[in-house]
Amino acid sequence: MREVSEKCRDLLASGVYSVEWAADLLYDNDPKVQNLRVLEPAFKWDRGAQVQGSGSCQILWDDVFGESIVPRDIGDLFSPFGAELQVDVIVSAGAFRERISMGRFVLDSVPDGVEYAIERVHGGLPLVAESRVSLSLADYFMRIARDSFAFPASPQSTSMWEEAQRLTGLPVFRSIVDRVLPANITYEEDRLDALEKVFAPSNAWPHLTPSGALTALPKAWADPVGVLDRALSVSSEMRSENVYNRVVTEGKNPDPNGPPLIAWAEIRDGFLRTRNEDGSRSPFAGNTFQYRSDFLVTQAQCQAYADELLPKVARLRSVTRRVKEPFNPLREVGDVLTLVDPTRQGELSTVRVIEVAYSGGETVLNVEVAE
Structure with missing residues (x-):
């Protein structure tokens, strides 16, 4: 906020x-x-x-x-x-x-x-x-995205924040504690992908402050910072694209001459099955979640992580709601709020802002509801 x-x-x-x-x-x-x-x-x-x-x-x-x-x-x-x-x-x-x-x-x-x-x-x-x-x-992330790497590179600092500042050239606001970067990170062409790799071990997204400084947005939910109690309308949305029935994991073989490390797991029965018993495409068909990590260095690790990820992504992880309220310039992506829902007799729920738009006299929020 x-x-x-x-x-x-x-x-x-x-x-x-x-x-x-x-x-x-x-x-x-x-x-x-x-x-x-x-x-x-x-x-x-x-x-x-x-x-x-x-x-x-x-x-x-x-x-x-x-x-x-x-x-x-x-x-x-x-x-x-x-x-x-x-x-x-x-x-x-x-x-x-x-x-x-x-x-x-x-x-x-x-x-x-x-x-x-x-x-x-x-x-x-x-x-x-x-x-x-x-x-x-x-x-500013558009400018960073344009400035791609000419060839694969590696971190030049062991500090997460120092490396993030070097990658972007932006001033940083240290919203989370610093940590030592793993030695096996490799940057490909996209500089924003590299920035995400730097923050990934801290379970955070790169983010910008209103003045253009680089900061980090923790993926873990924080305590509510305000109350959303002047909603003009609230609508619910459930999307199938956020539910996956197949996971493919790719690791990094420490042996440059070794085979690629790729594993997969999928759902075989129920509404989210990838195939029917006769082998034909199921009603839901397939939706694959791709995951790549330099920390997966064996085939067994790739398979184990694919098996671990599948039940996490093969479920309705959140229902989103679209909330319109009178113009409020304080709302920011990542804000955790207490929603007073006028469409449900003032029911209270904890939500987190994933999109915010300002246009005319309204603020429009897309929020995910806490599980």
Whole structure:
């Protein structure tokens, strides 16, 4: 949950406040333009995506000197070649005003740019009275994903946090204790895959703070940090794609000339069977869970882990709910909340946010329900 003052938290709970979106444009950590007017903001964070944060907005610009912000070349303001946008929300009521950091984004593309010109009184080229650019944005993980390894590599530090900082070049916020990295980790092409390997022994996902620092989001559920008690609607969702009836595990043979280490296990009966008794495809068919680990170094380990994983993934691990509430800029992916469900006579349940989207006057959450 985003950090704000107690007064701001009380104001948001009251529901009586005004909201204004604002942004600062930066390049190489140098502020270029501050307090930009943001129109039509739409932002989303998805824990299941490698690039978790994405969004779009329009920037409106009026300049007394008749300058335009529509980019025409690399290096222009708002050209998508390294420029960043710090996006904030300003919550106000009367004399109270507080600015909340929502996220630091990289400009991915400029889908549209419009200039509104007026004729000069004494001739000459028209003045640009107002210009507007539409921006497509993504968080820092997009930049890291683009910077792939030229060839396989290995960690250069035994510290999890030092290695994560080296891989990303980002400042780090140490949300979990440091640990010694295993010596047998190998990085392939994808730098974000490498980052996930660094955090995997700590049972955590890589994550970004609203200011763009690298942190870690523990996979274990924490205690609730708030109450979700102003839901406008709650709907349930059950998805078959998250239930698997076959597991394939792949290890890493310490002998470079040895055979590949691959094992599998599957369900043979019941609703989730992969095949019918006559060998034909079952009604559910097959859904395979792939798992690869450098820590599995023998065929027996691969088979044992496949057998261990199968009952864990071959069940309804969670039911998700889609919750709409009045605009609340404090919600973040990973927040554990107590949901007061108006569709179930105020029934209480513990949920964790896996997606959060801000658009218009609503906050839309996709949450998983604790088992």
